[in-house]
Amino acid sequence: KQEVTQIPAALSVPEGENLVLNCSFTDSAIYNLQWFRQDPGKGLTSLLLIQSSQREQTSGRLNASLDKSSGRSTLYIAASQPGDSATYLCAARAPYYDKVIFGPGTSLSVIP
Amino acid sequence: NAGVTQTPKFRILKIGQSMTLQCTQDMNHNYMYWYRQDPGMGLKLIYYSVGAGITDKGEVPNGYNVSRSTTEDFPLRLELAAPSQTSVYFCASSYWGPDSGYTFGSGTRLTVV
DSSP states (O other), X not given: OOXXXXXXXXXXXXXXXXXXXXXXXXXXXXXXXXXXXXXXXXOEEEEEEEETTOSEEEETTEEEEEETTTTEEEEEEOSOOGGGOEEEEEEEEOSSTTOEEEOOOEEEEEEO | OXXXXXXXXXXXXXXXXXXXXXEEESSOOSEEEEEEEOTTSOEEEEEEEEETXXXXXXXXXXXXXXXXXXXXXXXXXXXXXXXXXXXXXXXXXXXXXXXXXXXXXXXXXXXXX
């Protein structure tokens, strides 16, 4: 059974720092891994989607990597800003039953 | 382009009442999903559909029902609401195939009292 975990559960950093959010999954047989952002009381916004054949994806200050063999993905945020404060969730898409398994999220606070 | 639209945004139900959460998408996506999100627990899959007329259970289907009569609509029915169904409900959709990512609606916050 696929399980997805995210460490840390919460993170507080000063503005301008580079930071890394971690996502681990137990079954390496995934189709893709997707990172989402969720603002309080809002829905999920897709940030990056990494296919199983890819190693990383970049969008602006965000870079996501995928290492299937170790069951890990990281989301790197460069030069963090207060507007980056949100909860970040990763989700692994499994090939069986076409399900997506979500991690519990990392709550990020960027302090001005 | 509206994407995935959910209604209502908020609702308070009394124990034993029933209601339908509406979800519609205009992207011609084959797959649609219902998730619930509880604090600190991530998202749990309730039901999903791979196309019109086809639905299947997810991880936590008890107390819920769905239908998929059209590609666009995927309503979630709650029968005999219970306090344990207090949660935030999200509808999502994706195009056919494993290469596709998900698009989410803005959610419905449901409280059962």
